[in-house]
Amino acid sequence: MKTIKSLKLALSLGALATIAACTPNKQSASVTASGNSSGIIGGVAVDQNDIIRKSTVSIVVNVLTQDGQQGQFLCTGSIVSENTILTAAHCVPGAEYKKAAMYVVFATDLNKMQKSQIVAVSGVVVHPQYGEGDKRLRETIEKLKKSGNPNGDGVELTDRDQGADNYDLAVLKLASKIPADYQIANVLTDETILKNGANVTLAGYGLTNVKKEQVDPAKYPDLDAAIASGQIGCTYDKKTCYILTQENENILKKTDVSVIQPYGETEVALDQSQGKGACHGDSGGPAFINVNGTEYLWGVTSRGTGKDGIDDCSNYAIYTKVHAEWNFVSKAIKQLNTTTKEEAPQTEALAAN
Structure with missing residues (x-):
């Protein structure tokens, strides 16, 4: 299988597995737009009548650290059933936080969002294999260091050696059904059309520019x-x-980029070298491809890198293929809707002001 040629690039992609998510900010636990987190780079605002708007949402995560600091970070997600959202696994707060609460915002402009547009997340299922790519990457790095060749000069590595197939997916259950003006995304089933050079559309609430x-x-x-x-x-x-x-604008934006190549069995590398693409705040957001006038969801934002290692989202982005992991998604939806309220996996809520 064809691999990303630059080893340093691949290593950085794995090491920066959460690059497209915002780091928590020290601010109140209320649901507000993060100050360093929103709009696609090089994108345009998504129109209210755009089908992409109708299946794309913002995910706001409020956290309380172990030392008592409150913070917030932002991700993006896609509607995959009447009460579930598909996003990236690294958007789900872990045990490093004392408390955490996740909310889904059904608004294109977070600066003008209303309380009625905010829905709490009541359950979460993370892909059971999430992090396997990162583990393989760390093992590769250690082997190269021990061999005295830390940069891997002249070494042929597979995509999986370089961190591919990280299974960066999670399904969130909403406390209520999606609003009437939103709908379930159409999921692409024929992923063979994601060929090198194919034009795809990314959407999200992430950064609009990095100077x-x-x-x-x-x-x-x-x-x-x-x-x-x-x-x-x-x-x-x-x-x-x-x-x-x-820089950010806190609104849902979209932009077109092209497919570079497959990355392992379940991921795809996209070209962001033309000043357009996903960045911080776009984690978990959708990638669409237009087939005969219909937008099909095929990918979920996982990670990326800038040129020469600079964290400016200017080089590549890695997306997880949705249909390739649909078995997980469908099982998670079923699990979340058959588990009792007491048994459902949940984030512990922070009181919203």
Whole structure:
């Protein structure tokens, strides 16, 4: 199988598995739009009559950290039944948080959303194999380090060695049915049409732009810490660094990109090198393909990377194929709708103001 040629690119994709999701912000636990989190890069606003609008939603996650800090992050999702949403597994808050609450917002403009457009998430099912790609990637990195060839120069690796097939999917159950002006997405069943060069449409509430201002890395005594904290972004060799400024509009946007190649058995790599694509806040969001005038949901935003390792979403994005994992999705929907309220997997709610 054809592989992504740049090993460093593939390694970064796995390492940045949650790049398209926003990091929590220290703000109130009320359902509000995150200040650094919304609109597709290079996209246009989705019209109210657009079929993509009718099946795409925003997911707001309020969290309380173990040390008592409140925060919030944003993802995107797609409607797959009258009361369930498909999103990325990494959008589901884990045990690192003391408390967490997930909400789905049925609005294209988060700046104008109403209380009536917010629905609580009452249950969650995460793909049982989520994280397998990350585990394989870590094993690959360790093997290369031990061999004295950390960059993998001259080494032939499969997609799966490089972190492909990470099963980054989760299904959320709503506390009530979807509004009347929303509908279930049409799911693509023939994934063979996702060929190299195929035009696809991405949608989400993620960043609209990432600006870069070059800085001297020598000004940062602990460069690794500065990179890890998000203060700056640097190239792989850490010789060129930038201060990254994120911009957003908090509205649902869409844009077209092209398929590069399959990535493992269940994922697809998309080209974001033309100034368009998914970014922070778009995690879990949909990828559509138009077939004879009908938009079909085929992918879920998982992860991505910028050029030379810079976190600006300017290189590739990896999407999980929906139909390839439809067995999981259908079982999760059934599980969430047959489990009693007391038994349903839930996030512990924070009181919304």
